[in-house]
Amino acid sequence: MTRFMDVHHGMQGITAQQLKEGHDATAAIEQEEGVHFEHAWADPESGTVYCLSEGPSADAVRRVHERGGGGAPDEIHAVPLTV
């Protein structure tokens, strides 16, 4: 399992409710891809959303986002180092 940080742009005006709904939608299907979304953080002003997950591959993380209805992230990076 690898940890990933993915980034969505263009989410200006996102609300706490929308962020929660997106998280719930991915949580409902993430197990099918062996992925777990741990946290997400959003800046409604710049429209940036960061999602931290664990999973077998970046493609698996991307598929959960796409299937969950939140749209594919604009960037996705393995982040093997943490502190």
Place this chain on the structure above:
Amino acid sequence: MTRFMDVHHGMQGITAQQLKEGHDATAAIEQEEGVHFEHAWADPESGTVYCLSEGPSADAVRRVHERGGGGAPDEIHAVPLTV
């Protein structure tokens, strides 16, 4: 207090030890600015580092980075929404 995510680019090849040293350097002075760095995640391949903090302002977060010797982040976003 506001939560911030900041992003550093150009950190290709960063090691776990370097990430820890950077975190320790900011931890040593962060209280002077009322900032607390909670976590950092690094992708040595793309050279991207994400830092999650709490603090009174983006400028305070930036100053801790600069004074800690890690260099100013390329982006810093308030992330008031989290899940």
